[in-house]
Amino acid sequence: MSDLSALTKRQKEVLEAIYNSLKNYGYPPTLADLRDKLDVTSNQSVLDFLKILEEKGFIKKEEGTARSIVILPSGYDLLFKPPLAPFLGVTTAGFPAEPLEMNGIWDDISPELSKYAGEVFLLKINGDSMINAGISNGDYVLVKKDKEYVSGDIVLADVDGESTVKRFISENKPPFVYLKPENPNYKNIIFTEAVRLKGKIISVIRN
Amino acid sequence: MSDLSALTKRQKEVLEAIYNSLKNYGYPPTLADLRDKLDVTSNQSVLDFLKILEEKGFIKKEEGTARSIVILPSGYDLLFKPPLAPFLGVTTAGFPAEPLEMNGIWDDISPELSKYAGEVFLLKINGDSMINAGISNGDYVLVKKDKEYVSGDIVLADVDGESTVKRFISENKPPFVYLKPENPNYKNIIFTEAVRLKGKIISVIRN
């Protein structure tokens, strides 16, 4: 038997189609809605998929009831969280990483933000190197993956395998390009090949 | 004609019944579901209500479509935010109020937070009197209504009809009880009858 949590590409498309309906109309799709979205002509195809998704625990539906498909938490997980996973172990701001407990926290962030899924992730700040930029120990920052950075951006950087949050500076005088902590007790990090920019901090959340 | 945004007690019950269905089952109710919940025996009663709620802009439904009732933002406002309304016009942090644009912003905050509905609201900070506490101009703060405050809490206070965010201090030496701005350019506000504490700041959100 195949892995309980594994979905084929097509099956994931179905889950996404359900989610999109929900998002676009505010209520779940009918079999016919899904039939159209999935470009099939038979209800049976849809019922097959729903049965599989239900057996694997991603959705739930009531028999004999119109528009009764509900996406379960594990379904939402599959839709949104997997691309974030690689980052979740890491943590930041100049000090050793601590595993991030997403439980609860992610729920406090809007599902709306899931439109950024794959591009945005949440990190818990560990350290005080950015205190003067209003980012304190224990805060959560929302990081958006990006390719372009301008001087002054607050960024998540990977320095020799260790993650850190600093201000990115690029200027016409020495030391030209470097990472600047917003705390006089910390030193600038000169940009070398060991430094990689992972994303921009787009939001700070403090509870 | 009566106020467009006013609902009778019964009409509000209907809106709540819709919401409860949504919450309990994950999808909207049918006419029959509502018929049962509202303890009426005719579909027409339900249709009458839905028509009124739709005309008044609290819900939307598709004709000829099962379970197609969607609660609109103003419907959710009515369900959760009414106790907050008095606050929304106000704004904060030492300077004149600016009407708060909830649109978009509220969407960035989790629906999960609606469990605090009636106790929590969002304010946009206008001013820099709390800059050293990490609360800057343009930030949003999540305020939780409360009755008990301890020295050191950052609070939303009403001072002579004007709202402001400050640190609440209560100590054994003069001036004993007062509101302290976290910015040396601002003066302490001594606690008098003109000062009322409205809530605690539980979260700061910066975009």
Added chain:
DNA sequence: AAGAATACTGACTATTTAGTCAGTTGTCAA
């Protein structure tokens, strides 16, 4: 090479659900 799983078809029925019609009752303000 055979079976299992996946993805799919087309015609059909049964059930659910929305909506209509033609009213009644009670309340409250002009």
Added chain:
DNA sequence: TTGACAACTGACTAAATAGTCAGTATTCTT
């Protein structure tokens, strides 16, 4: 005291929707 409004009834029809049946084609595994 009349008329608008709010809340409601019971029987009905029309439409939407779920689900069945009996298959085929393709790919992957053993």
